[in-house]
Amino acid sequence: xxxxxxxxxxxxxxxxxxxxxxxxxxxxxxxxxxxxxxxxxxxxxxxxxxxxxxxxxxxxxxxxxxxxxxxxxxxxxxxxxxxxxxxxxxxxxxxxxxxxxxxxxxxxxxxxxxxxxxxxxxxxxxxxxxxxxxxxxxxxxxxxxxxxxxxxxxxxxxxxxxxxxxxxxxxxxxxxxxxxxxxxxxxxxxxxxxxxxxxxxxxxxxxxxxxxxxxxxxxxxxxxxxxxxxxxxxxxxxxxxxxxxxxxxxxxxxxxxxxxxxxxxxxxxxxxxxxxxxxxxxxxxxxxxxxxxxxxxxxxxxxxxxxxxxxxxxxxxxxxxxxxxxx
Numbered sequence: 001x002x003x004x005x006x007x008x009x010x011x012x013x014x015x016x017x018x019x020x021x022x023x024x025x026x027x028x029x030x031x032x033x034x035x036x037x038x039x040x041x042x043x044x045x046x047x048x049x050x051x052x053x054x055x056x057x058x059x060x061x062x063x064x065x066x067x068x069x070x071x072x073x074x075x076x077x078x079x080x081x082x083x084x085x086x087x088x089x090x091x092x093x094x095x096x097x098x099x100x101x102x103x104x105x106x107x108x109x110x111x112x113x114x115x116x117x118x119x120x121x122x123x124x125x126x127x128x129x130x131x132x133x134x135x136x137x138x139x140x141x142x143x144x145x146x147x148x149x150x151x152x153x154x155x156x157x158x159x160x161x162x163x164x165x166x167x168x169x170x171x172x173x174x175x176x177x178x179x180x181x182x183x184x185x186x187x188x189x190x191x192x193x194x195x196x197x198x199x200x201x202x203x204x205x206x207x208x209x210x211x212x213x214x215x216x217x218x219x220x221x222x223x224x225x226x227x228x229x230x231x232x233x234x235x236x237x238x239x240x241x242x243x244x245x246x247x248x249x250x251x252x253x254x255x256x257x258x259x260x261x262x263x264x265x266x267x268x269x270x271x272x273x274x275x276x277x278x279x280x281x282x283x284x285x286x287x288x289x290x291x292x293x294x295x296x297x298x299x300x301x302x303x304x305x306x307x308x309x310x311x312x313x314x315x316x317x318x319x320x321x322x323x324x325x326x327x
Contacts, residue, residue, distance in 0.1 A: 002027040003117075006037045006065065007054040007083070015108070016052070016083075023114045034060030038068055047074055049124045050117065053100075055084040055091060063094050070099040077127050077162065079120035083108070089188050092181055093231055097168050102177040123173060157204045160238040161213070166220045168232055175235040179245065179297035183290065189248045192300055194285035194308030195223055195261070200240030203280065215270065215280055216240075222264040222282075226257060241305045248289055254311075258284040283311040 003025055005016050013030050020028050029048075031037040034057060041048065051069060055062035062082060069075050082095045085106040092103055101123070102116050155161050162171040170178065182188040197203065197219060204212055216236055223234055223244055230246045237243060246252070261282050270278040285307030290300055 002029050002048050003050050003052065004029050004031065004037060004040060004048045005052045005083075006031045006034065006057070006062070008032050008057040009054070012054070012106075019108060019110055019113065022110070023117065025117070033057060034062070034065035034068070037065060041069065041072065041075070048078060050120045051075075051078065051080045052083045053080060055082060055086045055095065063091070063098050066095065066098045066100055076164070079123050081116060081120060083113075087185060089182070089185075089231075092178070093233070096170050096174055096178045096233060099170075101171075101174050103181045105181075119173075154209045155213075156238075157201065157240075158238045160236055161216070163213075163217050163220050163236055166217060166234075167224055167228070169220050169224065169234045169236070172235055172237060175233060175243070175245070175301070176297045178233060179300060183297070189290050190245050191248045191250060191252075191287045191289050192304040193244045193246065193252065193254075193257070193287050194304040194306075195219070195242040195244070196283045196285070196305075196308035196312045197240035198281045198283055198312055203240075203278070207278075211278075215278070218265065218268050218270055219280065219282060222261050222268065225264055226260045227252075237301065237305060241308060243301055243304045252287065254284050254286055258282070258311075283308055285309075285311050 003020065005013065005020075005028060007013055007016070007030075010032070013032070017028070017030070029040055031040055037051075037053075053062040053065055060068075062084065066080055066082075069078070069080060079101040080099060082100050082103045083106065084091075084103075086092075087105055095103055101120065104113060104116060160172045163169050179190070182190060197215070203215060207215065220234055220236065220242065223242060224232065227234075227244055227246060230250055230252075233245045235243050261284065265280050265282070270280050285304060288300060288304045288307060
């Protein structure tokens, strides 16, 4: 599978040719504009395994190119690495929100690029689920067709599945890379809020895959609707757990947000396929903040999910005590 590098600077393209060759990548194609890249994607007989895109280009910029790539069903999940000199947070946010998998800033550090590419290639191989490229492409097309027909592919409760078509929702790997990029810039300190679907095991067991995916999508949309005034990024981590990353300074009150989420979900009127109402409620955890001394993305996510679980347990215990008063 080939890589596709897109940059309007011919010097950068020549540099990338040497760097990628030194890293062992021989099958690489190059484009000097978003329009040329889309032409190559459209006429390529094989799927590209990773895209490396500049942001600031004449005509179609890199973020718009990400949007076009993600609109192609065959590349909805293909790793996209932004390779750019742009370090402003609005561009980083826009890249990840549109569908970028990773974000690397120029000047290029060969070792870092090699490590990020290895992760991207491993992710692509995992997504393909087979060594034979033809069979893998057919499996991907079959999955896309089933999703379009409303028939979700089965998945385990613990699977951190990717949710599509909800603004500012990105997958787990993209979130880790997003937090890693912000931590390296240092000046962008963030907060994280966890959300836990209550009685998620019961909801999962009584739902079809398409129904449960619908529940997750609706919860993600409810979180976005209540946090859309902030520069929020949202990820689903499996087991009914969501994490939203937002500015460290914000106006969020945990109790108020939990009530607002409940109202939003009630307005959605969630039902199972037979039309019966589905009671979906969500616990909201206390905010967790990054600091100059503790910027590990994995630690931040783990602490945030733990806070949401703690609120779920607290509420469950309070309900049991309340019921005990009448026994």
